[in-house]
Amino acid sequence: MSADNGPGTATGQDAGPQEPVVKGRRRLSAIWLIPAVVAVVAGTLAYRAILDRGPQVVVVFESAEGLKAGKSKVQYREVEVGSVDEVKVRDLEHVEIHVSLDPRLHPFVTQDMAWWVVRPRMSGGVISGLQTIVSGAYLTFEPGSKGKPQTREFTGLEEPPIPASNRPGLDLVLHTDEVGGLQAGSHLYFRDIEVGDVLHYALAQDGKSVEVQVIVEDAYARWVTSHSRFWNAGGVDVSVGAEGLDVKTESLASIVGGGIAFDSPAGGEPAKDGDVFWLHSSRADVAQSESTHGGLGLVLETGSLGGVSLGNPVYYRELPVGAVVSHGLAKDGRTVQVRVNVERRYESLVRSNTVFWNASGISADLGLSGLHVHAESLKSLRSGGVGFATPPEPGLPVEDGSVFELHPEVKQKWLEWQPDFSAGKPASPGEPHAGASFFHHEGKTEAQAAEAAAEPQPGAQKHGFLRRLFGGHDGSAKPK
Amino acid sequence: MSSDALAAGFVRCSSCERLWPAAQPEKAARCGRCGAALAARKPDSLRRSWALLIAAAICYVPANLLPVMIVSGPGGSEADTILSGVVSMFGAGWYGVGVLIFFASITVPVLKMLILFALLVSVQRRWAWSPRDRTRLYRIVELVGRWSMLDMFVVSVSVALVQLGAVATVEPGIGATFFAAVVVLTMFAASSFDPRLIWDATPRK
Numbered sequence: 162m163s164a165d166n167g168p169g170t171a172t173g174q175d176a177g178p179q180e181p182v183v184k185g186r187r188r189l190s191a192i193w194l195i196p197a198v199v200a201v202v203a204g205t206l207a208y209r210a211i212l213d214r215g216p217q218v219v220v221v222f223e224s225a226e227g228l229k230a231g232k233s234k235v236q237y238r239e240v241e242v243g244s245v246d247e248v249k250v251r252d253l254e255h256v257e258i259h260v261s262l263d264p265r266l267h268p269f270v271t272q273d274m275a276w277w278v279v280r281p282r283m284s285g286g287v288i289s290g291l292q293t294i295v296s297g298a299y300l301t302f303e304p305g306s307k308g309k310p311q312t313r314e315f316t317g318l319e320e321p322p323i324p325a326s327n328r329p330g331l332d333l334v335l336h337t338d339e340v341g342g343l344q345a346g347s348h349l350y351f352r353d354i355e356v357g358d359v360l361h362y363a364l365a366q367d368g369k370s371v372e373v374q375v376i377v378e379d380a381y382a383r384w385v386t387s388h389s390r391f392w393n394a395g396g397v398d399v400s401v402g403a404e405g406l407d408v409k410t411e412s413l414a415s416i417v418g419g420g421i422a423f424d425s426p427a428g429g430e431p432a433k434d435g436d437v438f439w440l441h442s443s444r445a446d447v448a449q450s451e452s453t454h455g456g457l458g459l460v461l462e463t464g465s466l467g468g469v470s471l472g473n474p475v476y477y478r479e480l481p482v483g484a485v486v487s488h489g490l491a492k493d494g495r496t497v498q499v500r501v502n503v504e505r506r507y508e509s510l511v512r513s514n515t516v517f518w519n520a521s522g523i524s525a526d527l528g529l530s531g532l533h534v535h536a537e538s539l540k541s542l543r544s545g546g547v548g549f550a551t552p553p554e555p556g557l558p559v560e561d562g563s564v565f566e567l568h569p570e571v572k573q574k575w576l577e578w579q580p581d582f583s584a585g586k587p588a589s590p591g592e593p594h595a596g597a598s599f600f601h602h603e604g605k606t607e608a609q610a611a612e613a614a615a616e617p618q619p620g621a622q623k624h625g626f627l628r629r630l631f632g633g634h635d636g637s638a639k640p641k
Numbered sequence: 642m643s644s645d646a647l648a649a650g651f652v653r654c655s656s657c658e659r660l661w662p663a664a665q666p667e668k669a670a671r672c673g674r675c676g677a678a679l680a681a682r683k684p685d686s687l688r689r690s691w692a693l694l695i696a697a698a699i700c701y702v703p704a705n706l707l708p709v710m711i712v713s714g715p716g717g718s719e720a721d722t723i724l725s726g727v728v729s730m731f732g733a734g735w736y737g738v739g740v741l742i743f744f745a746s747i748t749v750p751v752l753k754m755l756i757l758f759a760l761l762v763s764v765q766r767r768w769a770w771s772p773r774d775r776t777r778l779y780r781i782v783e784l785v786g787r788w789s790m791l792d793m794f795v796v797s798v799s800v801a802l803v804q805l806g807a808v809a810t811v812e813p814g815i816g817a818t819f820f821a822a823v824v825v826l827t828m829f830a831a832s833s834f835d836p837r838l839i840w841d842a843t844p845r846k
Contacts, residue, residue, distance in 0.1 A: 192685065192688055192689045192692040192693070193688075193692045195692055195693060195696045195826070196692050196693075196695040196696035196699060198696075199696040199699045199700055199822070199826075200696075200699050203699050203700065203702065203703050203819070206703055206707075206815070207703070231719055231720070232718070232719050234718075
């Protein structure tokens with residue numbers, strides 16, 4: 162009547178003492194294997210999911226721009242190590258980003274962990290995070306140090322931090338007038354080789370200069386000395402001079418990304434962490450500032466300016482030894498005062514009886530012996546300059562700020578003076594180290610980095626060493 | 642009394658439809674004509690159905706919690722579970738697709754499991770309630786079973802089609818495996834179930 166006594170039914174409960182029951186039992190164990198296996202698999206999965214749950218972190222930002230819950234990732238060194246689970250507003254000024262991290266990061270989720278968002282940024286003319294235009298912004302962090310107290314809530318940085326501190330290398334501070342295309346990440350070059358990076362820059366406290374933090378890789382740190390001179394090597398430096406067209410650039414990367422180059426004239430102590438240098442605006446400015454700063458400052462008085470302009474070289478035997486720093490009317494308005502700077506190593510050439518003349522342009526005098534055309538140098542012919550000479554019996558060395566008369570034109574006899582400076586105080590003036598300084602461009606540096614702000618000078622005096630070389634030849638030829 | 646084959650003392654060969662006397666059907670009887678195994682009812686039907694149904698129910702949990710489809714695009718990757726997929730379909734305004742996926746992936750499996758559960762309990766408890774309706778329910782389970790694979794088709798087609806490298810890639814998630822297991826297990830559970838058992842428990846007329 163019902164199925165239970167029907168021999169065909171196999172419904173467990175009504176299994177009698179017949180043989181099929183045994184069979185049924187065996188089947189039972191086989192079929193229950195399926196849910197058992199499934200349960201084990203699902204259980205393992207669940208267990209692993211719980212076990213694999215890494216640290217859950219909340220990062221607070223001002224804006225969640227570009228971050229999407231469930232979509233945005235946490236990357237460390239471009240490797241995905243977590244994801245953004247939730248983005249929500251905390252209060253009206255802040256948002257919370259809920260993040261789950263790889264469990265292996267657990268020991269690094271400590272108080273000094275720093276968080277920021279990588280998104281396309283344009284700062285200092287540099288675009289960074291370009292890849293995130295397509296991929297979307299992502300969160301990244303600087304791991305905290307192991308052993309510090311753990312925490313699960315962080316205040317995110319709105320700007321990427323300066324990757325300073327823990328990077329090995331020599332940390333230097335460069336002061337400069339203007340950033341001029343530099344940015345964090347710009348490279349530092351020594352002889353066109355990349356030796357370091359710009360970490361960041363900021364306005365100095367007094368607002369009068371910019372402080373650029375740079376790091377020099379350890380391997381190259383020994384090339385930075387107290388005599389090192391830094392200049393902004395960004396962009397292309399084109400100069401047209403008597404020597405022809407000169408295009409100079411450190412590297413293609415520095416054209417785009419800016420860069421700083423330095424050289425280190427012989428001598429000088431190795432630089433230490435935190436040393437301060439002046440960053441010149443260009444390579445030419447290095448030479449320029451050496452001739453306009455830190456040397457012997459003199460005031461020349463003349464009736465009229467007569468073609469002398471800022472940055473004009475000061476020649477001694479047609480060798481540039483300084484530059485015109487400024488000019489202006491004297492207080493009483495009767496004369497024009499031209500301030501010049503003579504490089505420290507040449508200061509002994511200037512004595513109390515030295516005469517200065519305006520070397521701008523061509524001077525011609527017609528005499529019994531014929532027509533004498535005189536120009537100090539091709540360069541002075543083009544842009545003007547100041548020449549000086551000291552009589553055969555040099556007077557006393559002069560002090561900063563001494564006043565001289567600037568003669569409108571040179572007298573032939575001045576050019577024939579051959580003073581003996583050995584009587585004077587500083588031993589060997591002139592060019593005792595012409596050979597050596599040729600390779601070091603300007604000999605020893607007087608323009609120490611921390612010196613006063615270099616005024617940007619027009620007519621930048623480039624390749625001073627070249628002219629010195631030629632000038633030297635001419636100078637030795639002339640007095641015959 | 643003679644309203645069903647077994648009661649009339651016959652066993653029908655499931656393969657060639659030949660009727661055999663139900664003498665000793667349990668003892669590995671075989672059809673004398675075609676050689677198929679003879680059984681008056683599907684062997685071990687309830688137990689198998691139960692086991693498979695429970696396995697399916699277990700699988701259903703991760704199938705819903707874990708992502709079935711991971712879409713990686715330029716904007717990062719997004720892992721969708723079945724339900725979040727449906728929600729985003731609705732969010733995108735694709736109501737038709739959303740409803741379809743919801744029906745195929747949520748309604749059908751749940752319905753199937755619930756109906757099977759009810760049928761198994763009713764047979765085991767020998768409820769005599771409306772065998773006709775219960776049989777109809779069973780037919781619905783069988784009929785509807787294949788449709789729950791729809792979501793799997795969506796996933797597998799997307800995975801095959803959308804392989805554009807960095808632009809967009811679709812990968813199946815582990816949830817899809819579980820979901821496929823749910824579908825397969827419930828289908829087996831349904832086919833293990835012998836609807837004749839519903840009638841066996843009912844007083845015949």
